[in-house]
Amino acid sequence: MTSQDPYQLVAKWNVPVGTEVHNVILEHNISTGNKLLRVDGTVIVKQNSILTRVGDHEFPISNLKALLSIKCTDRGDWVHTLSINGMTFKDYKNGYYQNFTTWKPEIAGREFFITFDKHRSEVFVDGGNIRTTRRFVECGTSTIFHLHRAFCEIIEQGVGGRTAMTQKLSVDNTPVPVFKDKEDGVFIVKPTGAR
Incomplete structure (x- = not known):
């Protein structure tokens, strides 16, 4: 992209909230x-001014309060940081994964987002609760x-x-690895020509 382009993709965050994942994209x-x-494709903030290159933008994600902070360092790097409910994105996600286990298996050519609520022992697929059968087995519980x-x-x-x-x-008896998004919520953009 050139400097003539109105926007350039800078950051993308996947924010888990309960049994769903919300996509936050900053250009x-x-x-x-x-x-x-944008949050889930809906424009939340649109600014076209050189006077607002840095600053904070507060916006909702589901029932949470998100804050996008944009700063420029002394070296000219642009730092874009997302925080949720006053916590760093990394701390927020660590708390989330204490309550939920998630997987992203591909079934019949499509990726699904499966969430297990550890407190209620319920299963959700792409945000919707599904019917399950539970039984006790030798090593614990089978859902x-x-x-x-x-x-x-x-x-x-x-x-x-x-x-x-x-x-x-x-x-189908094939283990699926647990999905934990490791993104820490900080994106750094170096000035053109910097190493």
Whole structure:
């Protein structure tokens, strides 16, 4: 993109809220100050002014309060930071993953977002609660459901005699790795020509 472009993609965050994930996209042309902030495709902030290249933008994500902070360092780097409910994005997500376990399996050519609510032992697919069958098994509890004819099972078991539990998903008896977005919520854009 050139400096003539009104916007340039700078940052993208996936914000888990309960059983859903919200997409936050920031487009910011550093030279002109033009900014476009979207949440799930809806424009939340649109500014076309060189006078507003830095600053804070507060906006809602579901029932949460999000804050986008844009700063320029002494070296000329542009730092874009997202915080949620007054916490760094990283701390917010750590708290989220204490309450939910998530997976992103591909079934029948489509990626699904599966969420297990650890407190209610409920399963959600792409934000919607689904019917499951639960039974006790030798190692803990089995939660069974089907997606596009695929057999899905979440085994929940205790860890080393402690009260902590782990959840493992398998689809058609194939283990699916837990999905934890590692993004810390900070994006740095270096000035053109910088290394």
